[in-house]
Structures are given as C-alpha cells and as structure tokens.
Amino acid sequence: MNTYQSIRDALSHALVRDDTAVIFGEDVAFGGVFRCTMGLAEEFGRERVFNTPLSEQGIVGFGIGIAAMGHTSIAEIQFADYIYPAFDQIVNEAAKFRYRSGGQYHVGGLTIRTPTMSVGHGGLYHSQSPEGFFMGAAGVKVVIPRSPIQAKGLLLASIRDPNPVIFMEPKILYRSAVEQVPIDDFELPIGRADVLIAGSDLTLLTWGTPLYHCETALHMLASPPPQVSRHVPESLRGAKVELIDLRTILPWDVETVVESVNRTGRLVIVHEAGLTAGAGAEIAATVQKKCFLKLDAPVKRITGWDTPVPLQYEKFYIPDAIRILDGIVETLIY
Numbered sequence: 001m002n003t004y005q006s007i008r009d010a011l012s013h014a015l016v017r018d019d020t021a022v023i024f025g026e027d028v029a030f031g032g033v034f035r036c037t038m039g040l041a042e043e044f045g046r047e048r049v050f051n052t053p054l055s056e057q058g059i060v061g062f063g064i065g066i067a068a069m070g071h072t073s074i075a076e077i078q079f080a081d082y083i084y085p086a087f088d089q090i091v092n093e094a095a096k097f098r099y100r101s102g103g104q105y106h107v108g109g110l111t112i113r114t115p116t117m118s119v120g121h122g123g124l125y126h127s128q129s130p131e132g133f134f135m136g137a138a139g140v141k142v143v144i145p146r147s148p149i150q151a152k153g154l155l156l157a158s159i160r161d162p163n164p165v166i167f168m169e170p171k172i173l174y175r176s177a178v179e180q181v182p183i184d185d186f187e188l189p190i191g192r193a194d195v196l197i198a199g200s201d202l203t204l205l206t207w208g209t210p211l212y213h214c215e216t217a218l219h220m221l222a223s224p225p226p227q228v229s230r231h232v233p234e235s236l237r238g239a240k241v242e243l244i245d246l247r248t249i250l251p252w253d254v255e256t257v258v259e260s261v262n263r264t265g266r267l268v269i270v271h272e273a274g275l276t277a278g279a280g281a282e283i284a285a286t287v288q289k290k291c292f293l294k295l296d297a298p299v300k301r302i303t304g305w306d307t308p309v310p311l312q313y314e315k316f317y318i319p320d321a322i323r324i325l326d327g328i329v330e331t332l333i334y
Helices: 003-015 040-043 056-068 084-094 130-134 148-160 210-222 255-265 279-294 323-334
Strands: 021-025 049-051 072-076 109-117 141-143 165-170 194-199 202-206 241-245 247-248 267-274 300-304
Touching: 003 021, 003 072, 003 148, 021 056, 021 267, 040 049, 056 072, 056 084, 056 109, 072 141, 084 109, 084 130, 109 148, 130 165, 130 267, 130 279, 141 148, 141 255, 148 165, 202 210, 202 255, 210 241, 210 247, 210 267, 241 255, 255 267, 255 279, 267 279, 267 323, 279 300, 300 323
Parallel strands: 021 049, 021 072, 072 109, 109 165, 141 165, 202 241, 202 267, 267 300
Antiparallel strands: 141 247, 194 241
16 A cells, blocks of 8 residues: 555544544545545445535534544544644644543544645645644644554554544655555554664654655765765764654654664754754754763754745755755764
C-alpha cells in the first residue's frame, strides 16, 4: 500500500471494530481531496461517513459534541492550513474537556485528521506545518507518520487513544512510497520516537517528510557527490549519525532523545515549519537543560524560514538535503 491506501485501510478497520465510529469533513463522502476515504460511504453508509458544511470550527465543534456523548469521532480538516478557524475549539474545548470536569467526562474519542507539510507548489495556504502551534495545548496529542506502515498503526492507535489526537499526514507522502502493510488490525505506540539508524557522533532528529531529506543528507555525508565533496572534510565521511523519527510531537519522547544526545554529544533538529517558536525550539530547550554537560556543540535547528510559505520558491523554503548536510558538517566540526 501507499500512505493514502493505508490510511483508508485503517479507517475501515476503525469503522468495522467500533459501531459508534463516524467519519466526517468536507468532501469525505466521495473520498476526499486525497482519496483517503474512498468508498467508505458506500461500504458503511452515509450516516457514518458524511460531508459537512465548509466550517472547520463547526467540524471540530461537532466532533467534540458527539465524542462527549460516547461516539468515536474522526474528523477531517481538508488541509492543515485550514485548522486555524478550529483553533479555539481544539485548544479551549477539546484539550480542556477532561480537566475541567475533574475526569468525570471527556472527548477522548476525538481524532482530527489533516494533511500537512509542503508539496513543492502549495504556497502560503496549502503547505504549512502548524504542529508547533499545538505544543502548548496540554490535553491533546499530535502525531505525524512518515510512511504507510507508520500511518496505519499510528492512526489506529490515535483513534483508540483515550485523549483527543491531531493526526497530521504529510501530503506529499500519500503516493510517494509503497510498503508491505499488514492488512490486519494493528497499532503503533503514540509518544515513542523511532530510532531508524544507530550512531555515536551526532543525533539527527526529525519527523514527517524531512526524514527522507535527512536520509539523503546522510548518504551525501558518507559518499558526497562531486559538486559537494569539497564541503565535506574527509575526516567526517565515516561519522556515525543516529537518525530518529520523533513521530509524536505532543507528548514528544524526551527520554529517547535525551539518551541519544547524552551519547552523541550533538543534536541537529530538522522541521519544515519556521524557526521561531517551532517545535524544535521546545526540544532544543529541553535538551540544553538535560544534556548541558554532555553537549559538544550547540543544538542546531534546520527549518523553514520565518516567512509565509512562498508560492514560486517553495523548494527553497523547505530544509533540503544540502542544507541538512551543511548543518551536520557544521555541528560535527564545531
């Protein structure tokens, strides 16, 4: 399966296993913009998979309401860029529901799916990465998968988690990768990072689409192509870099990241959102506090620029393999 197919498969399992589960959003009944709900309305009926008015605040508010009444509520925001009208409902209502009642009632059955990150030409209204805006919203979880297997396992875990979850799907990955995905029902743990490559010289931390740019950068570090070879000192080409996919942005896996940085002494964080107040800022502050005496270099952040995502030059906005390679080299030789 590719990623959109694995998400569709996960949603089908959720509807089969849970009679209270419903899916709703703008255009989901005919499959959605990215076809992640294709055929579900015909299979499960339009009382369980249905379109809503074009109102993100209304979509999330409705989801909170039916989740509070005991339903499994799976809402879709068509693009993460459009989640801002629902910000009040998410941060002031969904996140605080359990707390304000002293645990007597909750909206743990609410999952908000939304496509995120850049596609190369989406520009200022279709390529944003708003995950960092929710890091201060205690009471919600934020999950970003990197691949078809991850998408299915993490989505099913999100739907069944006892807390409201924002599940952000990197849209450029919907059709860019294929994996052998188990057709059975399975879950992957929320709140736990995934160490893809073990290393001892530097920790490279990312999530979503930039993970693949990080892999390319590591290949270039080991065997630099002619046009960049002069920028990579010979002594660094055997560096062992530990690559970590954070997967869950809130709550993020402090233990795994801190353990890694205490071993490697160096941390490079990569994300598509802008530098200022991005998720990397919170991670860097925590690592600086917990790993201060073990750090051999300042924590490096490689991110989008502090501008709106541009239309014509979007590919210059996102952190590509060359920028990541430069950051790794700079941190290793510090």
